[in-house]
Amino acid sequence: MLVLERPKVEYRGWSLTIVRLATKWGPWALALLLRFAWVIFFAVLVVLTAFVWIVGRFINPLLPWFLRDIVVVVGLLAFACIVAIIGIWAERKVSARIQSRLGPMRSGAWHGWAQSLADGLKFVQKEDLIPHSADQPLFRLAPYVTLVPAFCAYLAIPFGASWVFRDSDVGLLFVLALLAIEVLGVIMAGWASNSKWSLYGAMRAACQLVSYEIPMGLSLLVGVAAVGSLSLIDLGRAQERGWFSWLIFQDPFLFVAFFTYYIASLASCKRSPFDLPEGESELVAGFHTEYSGFRFVMFFFAEYVAMFAVSALATIIFLGGWNAPVAGWSSPWWFVIKSAFLVWVQMWFRWTLPRIRIDQVMHACVKYLLPLTLLLFLGGSAWQLYDNPAHPAFTVFANIVRAVLGLIGLGLVGLYVFGAGYGYYYRQRLVGSMVRKHLPGA
Amino acid sequence: MNEIERHYRYQGDPLHEGEVPSDIRTEELTLNMGPQHPSTHGVLRVLLQTDGELVLKATPYVGYLHRCAEKMAEQVTYRQFTLYTDRLDYLAAMNNNLGFALAAEKLGAIEVPARAQYLRVIFAELNRIASHLVATGCYGLDMGAFTPFVYCFREREYVLDLFEAACGARLTYSYITIGGVREDLPEGWIGRCREFLDYLEPKITEYNNLLSYNHIFINRTARVGVCPPDLALAYGLTGPCLRGSGVPWDLRKAMPYCRYDEFDFEVPVGRGEQGTVGDSWDRYFVRLLEMIQSVRIIRQALDKLADGPVQAKVPRLVKLPAGEIYYEVENPRGQLGFHLVSEGGTSPYRLKIRGPSFCNLSILPAVARNCLLADIAALLGSLDIVMGEVDR
Numbered sequence: 001m002l003v004l005e006r007p008k009v010e011y012r013g014w015s016l017t018i019v020r021l022a023t024k025w026g027p028w029a030l031a032l033l034l035r036f037a038w039v040i041f042f043a044v045l046v047v048l049t050a051f052v053w054i055v056g057r058f059i060n061p062l063l064p065w066f067l068r069d070i071v072v073v074v075g076l077l078a079f080a081c082i083v084a085i086i087g088i089w090a091e092r093k094v095s096a097r098i099q100s101r102l103g104p105m106r107s108g109a110w111h112g113w114a115q116s117l118a119d120g121l122k123f124v125q126k127e128d129l130i131p132h133s134a135d136q137p138l139f140r141l142a143p144y145v146t147l148v149p150a151f152c153a154y155l156a157i158p159f160g161a162s163w164v165f166r167d168s169d170v171g172l173l174f175v176l177a178l179l180a181i182e183v184l185g186v187i188m189a190g191w192a193s194n195s196k197w198s199l200y201g202a203m204r205a206a207c208q209l210v211s212y213e214i215p216m217g218l219s220l221l222v223g224v225a226a227v228g229s230l231s232l233i234d235l236g237r238a239q240e241r242g243w244f245s246w247l248i249f250q251d252p253f254l255f256v257a258f259f260t261y262y263i264a265s266l267a268s269c270k271r272s273p274f275d276l277p278e279g280e281s282e283l284v285a286g287f288h289t290e291y292s293g294f295r296f297v298m299f300f301f302a303e304y305v306a307m308f309a310v311s312a313l314a315t316i317i318f319l320g321g322w323n324a325p326v327a328g329w330s331s332p333w334w335f336v337i338k339s340a341f342l343v344w345v346q347m348w349f350r351w352t353l354p355r356i357r358i359d360q361v362m363h364a365c366v367k368y369l370l371p372l373t374l375l376l377f378l379g380g381s382a383w384q385l386y387d388n389p390a391h392p393a394f395t396v397f398a399n400i401v402r403a404v405l406g407l408i409g410l411g412l413v414g415l416y417v418f419g420a421g422y423g424y425y426y427r428q429r430l431v432g433s434m435v436r437k438h439l440p441g442a
Numbered sequence: 443m444n445e446i447e448r449h450y451r452y453q454g455d456p457l458h459e460g461e462v463p464s465d466i467r468t469e470e471l472t473l474n475m476g477p478q479h480p481s482t483h484g485v486l487r488v489l490l491q492t493d494g495e496l497v498l499k500a501t502p503y504v505g506y507l508h509r510c511a512e513k514m515a516e517q518v519t520y521r522q523f524t525l526y527t528d529r530l531d532y533l534a535a536m537n538n539n540l541g542f543a544l545a546a547e548k549l550g551a552i553e554v555p556a557r558a559q560y561l562r563v564i565f566a567e568l569n570r571i572a573s574h575l576v577a578t579g580c581y582g583l584d585m586g587a588f589t590p591f592v593y594c595f596r597e598r599e600y601v602l603d604l605f606e607a608a609c610g611a612r613l614t615y616s617y618i619t620i621g622g623v624r625e626d627l628p629e630g631w632i633g634r635c636r637e638f639l640d641y642l643e644p645k646i647t648e649y650n651n652l653l654s655y656n657h658i659f660i661n662r663t664a665r666v667g668v669c670p671p672d673l674a675l676a677y678g679l680t681g682p683c684l685r686g687s688g689v690p691w692d693l694r695k696a697m698p699y700c701r702y703d704e705f706d707f708e709v710p711v712g713r714g715e716q717g718t719v720g721d722s723w724d725r726y727f728v729r730l731l732e733m734i735q736s737v738r739i740i741r742q743a744l745d746k747l748a749d750g751p752v753q754a755k756v757p758r759l760v761k762l763p764a765g766e767i768y769y770e771v772e773n774p775r776g777q778l779g780f781h782l783v784s785e786g787g788t789s790p791y792r793l794k795i796r797g798p799s800f801c802n803l804s805i806l807p808a809v810a811r812n813c814l815l816a817d818i819a820a821l822l823g824s825l826d827i828v829m830g831e832v833d834r
Contacts, residue, residue: 095588095589098589099588099589099592099593100592100593100596101592196471196473196474200495200815203494204495272586273586273658275586276816279586279816282481282815282816282818282819283815284479284480351588351589352587352589352652353586353587353656353658354582354585354586354587354653354656354658354659354662355585355586355587355658355662355816356658356661356662357661357662357814357816357817358495358814358815358816359495359814360661360662
């Protein structure tokens with residue numbers, strides 16, 4: 001008979017002491033900590049301020065900047081975490097509304113807002129499971145290789161003209177490079193799991209993600225060629241003069257490039273209709289089939305963090321970044337709202353479209369998207385060649401084209417608002433007479 | 443090597459022996475799809491010989507849900523076996539009830555009252571709609587579209603509500619019994635049924651807009667898993683799978699039972715609208731068209747419904763005369779056949795059931811050759827198998 005025995009954990013030496021102390025005094029310490037949390041918080045604040053002042057005044061004037069950096073990085077991490085948590089909750093609510101369900105409603109007081117927190121807590125509590133035949137070091141490493149670069153991309157993304165951790169001359173390149181590392185973690189996970197389904201998912205991810213990096217980068221290059229800088233701050237600053245100055249409306253090539261970038265970014269985030277690496281109905285769960293608990297959460301987080309990151313890139317390079325549609329109203333909120341809208345569109349796609357087959361994914365990239373983006377890059381560069389004071393006739397033409405494109409953009413937004421409003425106002429008629437009254441579709 | 447490992451040690455596969463050319467260089471990957479897999483619709487195990495994403499050979503292995511239904515029939519009375527028929531194709535329990543009841547009535551020469559006949563038609567067609575809704579929704583899910591699945595189940599819920607109002611059960615009805623139906627309709631049922639029919643028709647257009655004519659969906663399903671008419675006939679395909687291949691064969695038209703000859707309806711067939719005749723899209727679309735025809739039939743049956751008894755005078759313990767009969771009805775998945783052998787007692791001597799899903803599944807190894815991994819899901823989903831019926 002086969003008997004599976006769980007190895008008994010024996011505590012010795014230091015670990016024994018820690019476990020003993022924790023079991024004896026842990027609850028007391030936690031209770032005290034919570035009771036006097038506000039005192040501790042302010043005490044730490046005061047001590048830190050004093051420390052920073054003393055260090056800056058007497059020891060090294062550059063050291064406070066180091067401390068500031070630490071605070072900002074922690075803040076960015078917190079932002080990325082919040083993006084992932086809200087994204088996961090929003091995905092469930094969006095899917096529920098689209099499917100005339102309610103979605104999570106219980107956790108937290110309002111519309112199940114705490115559902116992702118509760119899920120996260122559940123995942124953290126789960127057993128740390130690694131398949132027996134898995135490649136242990138790689139299996140452990142893979143989630144970090146996927147998640148950490150996605151987080152790091154936020155370091156160079158500007159939220160406003162001065163709201164950036166590090167403005168680099170090659171900020172765009174930095175973000176793209178970090179986002180491209182993700183595929184390494186995915187392949188690692190698929191290989192290390194030692195499961196055939198995981199391997200299939202990893203191989204699909206490899207060919208899909210690497211192929212779509214090229215049209216993605218080329219589409220962004222059209223914008224870069226129009227502004228003449230790889231710095232994300234410069235790209236944002238070039239669009240300060242309202243709706244018609246946004247790069248997407250600057251020339252027809254940029255207009256198309258936005259859409260090609262968006263399609264390619266869907267593929268590089270493994271979002272529907274390009275969600276083959278984790279295609280549920282074919283590959284069970286793809287590359288993360290064997291992952292559970294906290295490691296799975298890391299893959300999940302990485303997906304939503306990357307979703308927001310690619311949307312943020314699209315916002316900065318095509319949609320005016322932090323600038324309002326009216327000149328002079330720029331604010332980081334505009335940036336967050338625009339990026340969140342693009343994330344919502346990604347969710348909308350996911351709950352509407354079927355999945356593409358792998359050969360069609362590659363055909364779409366190599367036969368259509370890649371030549372198209374190459375042409376766009378060429379066209380965009382040629383446009384820049386003539387769109388300057390040396391060619392006054394062309395400049396007039398270019399201004400007319402800009403106005404037309406801007407109006408088309410306004411029309412698209414208006415169409416969206418009209419469609420959403422119509423759907424909301426006539427929801428009863430659209431869903432049908434028999435849907436129960438308490439459902440969201442009713 | 444312990445006992446278990448010795449037992450499961452690879453000893454060569456007799457099914458594939460001698461089929462792989464000897465001069466082949468690379469190794470093929472043997473992939474076990476199932477018995478626990480999201481798109482095998484139950485506990486089906488398909489052994490795939492793959493070369494990268496290419497599937498060279500797919501062999502289905504069945505029997506994981508075998509519950510000895512046929513053997514059990516020999517132990518229970520005729521009325522009691524009606525309950526077991528519910529469990530064959532659990533998505534179309536009404537049609538299974540109907541098939542068994544008709545076989546027993548034919549052998550026992552039992553006359554069923556007119557109202558019961560129409561009620562049987564109404565419930566069988568409602569269940570056809572419910573079953574096709576599940577097939578449509580699950581097919582969307584197989585193709586990666588989650589939303590149509592939820593919509594279809596929302597609509598199916600109303601059919602189940604109607605069934606619940608009529609017979610108290612939502613999945614295993616045992617409503618159609620030998621000699622008629624179990625009880626008459628409750629008050630206001632006909633109005634609710636008409637309301638549902640009015641509600642369903644625009645919804646089918648919605649599915650077409652959302653899924654059927656979606657470009658990605660067409661690319662995934664058209665020209666995939668093509669069963670030409672002669673192959674479909676050779677493998678004994680029936681139901682929407684056969685009609686999807688362009689063969690207009692429907693038992694309700696060809697050999698009408700239950701007064702189906704009184705109704706005006708069409709038999710939709712696959713016409714290769716998006717690709718070739720007999721591809722997965724055709725099989726899928728035939729089901730949507732059949733739902734519209736079912737709505738037509740139910741409307742006519744509701745009009746014809748007149749007062750009268752719903753049960754023939756049949757004793758509680760049914761005894762059938764000695765004899766043998768084979769009777770088939772058109773189920774949502776194809777022709778469900780009951781081969782009933784009686785020696786004159788209260789239970790059958792032998793009952794052989796022809797499950798349409800089983801015969802439809804048999805075409806899988808012939809069609810799933812040299813296709814992509816994702817096409818296996820497209821093919822399996824369009825065959826619309828129910829493992830409860832495959833394994834019985």
